[in-house]
Amino acid sequence: MGLLDKKYHDSNIIIVSLESALNWARKSSLWYEQFGLACCAIEMMATAASDYDFDRFGVIPRSSPRQADVMIVAGTVTMKMASRIERLYEQMSEPRYVISMGSCSNSGGPYWEHGYHVLKGVDKVIPVDVYVPGCPPRPEALLEGFLKLQDRITNESIIEPKVSEESEKKTTGKEPVGAE
Amino acid sequence: MMMTTEEITKYLNQRFEGKIEFIEAEVGESWITVSPSILRELAKTLRDDEKLRFNNLMCLSGVHYQKENELGVTYHLDSTIHRHKLVMKVRVPEEKPVVPSVESLWKTANWHEREAYDLIGVTFRGHPDLRRILTPQDWEGHPLRKDYEQQETYHNVTTGI
Numbered sequence A: 001m002g003l004l005d006k007k008y009h010d011s012n013i014i015i016v017s018l019e020s021a022l023n024w025a026r027k028s029s030l031w032y033e034q035f036g037l038a039c040c041a042i043e044m045m046a047t048a049a050s051d052y053d054f055d056r057f058g059v060i061p062r063s064s065p066r067q068a069d070v071m072i073v074a075g076t077v078t079m080k081m082a083s084r085i086e087r088l089y090e091q092m093s094e095p096r097y098v099i100s101m102g103s104c105s106n107s108g109g110p111y112w113e114h115g116y117h118v119l120k121g122v123d124k125v126i127p128v129d130v131y132v133p134g135c136p137p138r139p140e141a142l143l144e145g146f147l148k149l150q151d152r153i154t155n156e157s158i159i160e161p162k163v164s165e166e167s168e169k170k171t172t173g174k175e176p177v178g179a180e
Numbered sequence B: 001m002m003m004t005t006e007e008i009t010k011y012l013n014q015r016f017e018g019k020i021e022f023i024e025a026e027v028g029e030s031w032i033t034v035s036p037s038i039l040r041e042l043a044k045t046l047r048d049d050e051k052l053r054f055n056n057l058m059c060l061s062g063v064h065y066q067k068e069n070e071l072g073v074t075y076h077l078d079s080t081i082h083r084h085k086l087v088m089k090v091r092v093p094e095e096k097p098v099v100p101s102v103e104s105l106w107k108t109a110n111w112h113e114r115e116a117y118d119l120i121g122v123t124f125r126g127h128p129d130l131r132r133i134l135t136p137q138d139w140e141g142h143p144l145r146k147d148y149e150q151q152e153t154y155h156n157v158t159t160g161i
């Protein structure tokens, strides 16, 4: 960019590619949907409070799925809740991301074998971008989950829409291009 | 005046003609067993009798006695006036598990009876709103029965691993 920068002798003009500007804006304002499901939600609240201060990464809570970019599934997903989570996810506008926080929402957690009422992993109903392990994960771990998500967003391309192979199959009913 | 379970049984049996059985526990609290046919009347006596005054239903739990093919309900009563406690048990056959509701006497029983109905499958006659309380309304079976088999899917989502 050196050449172009020198062309405009104005310190207020920064030249970047559209893609990186968009990704930068996206990753720096990850607004998350405000709901907690079980004990993990307590750690999520601690992460949002002043000690760990989510806000410094541009992460702030929203009370409506329509305003949220990311969903933190913080806690035990019961069979009763699973359909609600699916509906909340559908209400979010794209691009949307999901962080699965804690063993429960990763795989059923302590209810893995005998919990008749627990969904064994939230990825059975919605696609997950980042899994944060722990029971419950410490606030640092959740923050790292956000940093991982930011990494992912940095490498996104605006030309290709963010469609996973699975959801493409669902919407078009065809095998995605390039899949063997 | 505070009374022990044995004294309470004796006192009650004057009125209920020996229908109440006292069981001495080897460990823990002793209890009385009663038949469902006199449960309503007995519960009212326990609450209102001057000497008993059990004004607080601490807990109501459903039990599955698998070997005997029976279901049961256990009541933990407490009197904040006389400071005594009582454990009362009632058992019904698994094919026809009907127990009279005590909801109109102790409001605590409302949700507790719904829970026992939801998880064990005891039906409470006279309950104003006997619906499932924890599992979804369209759930199959009663999860805390000892022979419970979990349904494989719920609304097209697998319940297993």
Ligand code: SF4
Residues within 6 Å of the ligand: A038, A039, A040, A041, A074, A075, A076, A101, A102, A103, A104, A105, A109, A110, A134, A135, A136, A137
């Ligand atoms: S993973 Fe552990 S801390 Fe988190 S909701 Fe499950 S049981 Fe609670």
